[in-house]
Amino acid sequence: MTHSLQNPVLWALLVVLLGAIAVIVLQRRAAASTRQEFDGLRAHYAALESDFSQSVEAAHVRADEETKTVLKSAMRTLQGLAAEQQLVVSRLQSKYGDSVILEDLLEIDHTNSQFGRRAQSIAVLCDGWLGRQREVASIYDVVRSAQGRVRHFRRVEILSQVDFGITSRAVEPVALALAELLDNATSYSSPDTVVEINIRTVPKGICIVVDDAGIGMNDEERARAEKLLTSDRVSGVSALGNPPQFGFAVVGVLCERFGFEVSVDSSSPYGGVRAVLLLPHELLTGMPELKPAAPAPAAAATGPADPARNGFETSSAVPATGPDGLPKRRRKRPMAVVPSAPATGAPQGPGGRQDFAPQGYPTQGYAEQAHPEQGYPAQAYAAPAYPGQGYAAQGHAAQGYDTQGLGAPGSGAQTRSGARSGAETAAIMGAFQRGTQSGRATNPNAAETTSSTPAAGSEGHEVP
């Protein structure tokens, strides 16, 4: 044993063993720290990776937002310009309504509407401005408005009507969504086919059904459309593809924002696509009252805005007049209604055109009625026709003017100024014409129509 203790080999072995143990311990320690380091690095890497993807995402979102903001304001300018141009064109249309330019003006109007719609669609995708708020409109009018915004509007036929209106908030979005559907329908069907629109009342509201006779959609397209319309709504313009397909994306966004539904999952009986736009009850209202498109200067000046002022809307509802202040006539219905003063106290209520009957100037009778317009046709027409009585007519007109100033203060002295609305001019011309007709009295019917101006006939001959 002792010599074995002195055996250097043993010692050497011991030293080696100790060394080995030390090495192992060191190695283990090193391995542990390496592992730790490795874990730390991995965590760091993961953090970096998520940071990176987050910032990429953020950059995307920011870029998207920036694009949207830029597009939004750009489109807003374009929309404003389109609306302005539409007004100008409308004015031109009424100004040159009797000339051949009108056809070209209507063409320009049509192009402008399409241009406005494109700008609107992009604005909608960028959460932008939809255009100015409209008044309550009948569904039929909204559908026609949509019809006017697509290129091939002549191919669109509206087959049915319902007596419902759309709330003012939803008028523009529904019109725009429907215009996009019609655009799809007319673009993807052959040019000689008709796109039919049916409006139906259903328990959940009202359906506007658009049927085209095109080639329809394949399963892939149908799936994309369904996705855009129901769940996966697009925001921004980056995912629209090239060339961009706006239609369903725009409709989907509008559906979400305004609470109506669109589906395209059925086929039309003509083989194409059937798109159904369902308007829930919240967006529906009664039929709007018809209003004059633009109040005439005289009408605006004679008092508070009275919707029942022009003949177009009252002719069916109010056969003769009275409480609503329209001039009374001896005919079955008011055939031509001059916008009248609010206070028509006259029991016989003669219309403006009666004033140029020669005996139609009882001084006090005239003074009784506070009728601003009555003075002025008298002044305008009696004078040339009856040179001798011109002075009297002027005098009456002036009187009517004064009385009216007393009786109905502030009710439109301007009506007597030179400006005349189209309706007034028309009424005057009609009075003229009837006078002539009655004078000639070729036809008993014609004579009857002029019964309200019994004596005007005698002057009719003299006024060629």
Add this chain to the structure above:
Amino acid sequence: MTTPDEQPSEAPPLVRPYVITKGRGLPDDEQLSLITLVTAADDEQRRPTRRLTPEEQGLLELCAAGYLTVAELAGHTRLPLGVVRILLSGLTEGGFVIVRPPVERASLVDARILEEVLNGLQAKFG
């Protein structure tokens, strides 16, 4: 001419005129002049092929009670004159309205003839 409170209410109409006319062209100038008289036809003369638009209905109601001129109809409906003419020509084709062209102006009689008549009368009756 325009009052200040009229300005803000100015909005382009929702339904554009070319949709109202359905894109049809203007009728001939002679067909419907400014003072052509128009009245609604009797029911049996009508050949309804489709439903009338609200504008056409409005025109019919306006002229239902008697003759009105084209200019008057345009004034009351506040539509451009050409649009009314297009609508009326469509209504005429469908037999909804009767159109009466304006009576032509009587041509003036030759002054010489009048003079001769006067002379003759004077010669006869002193």
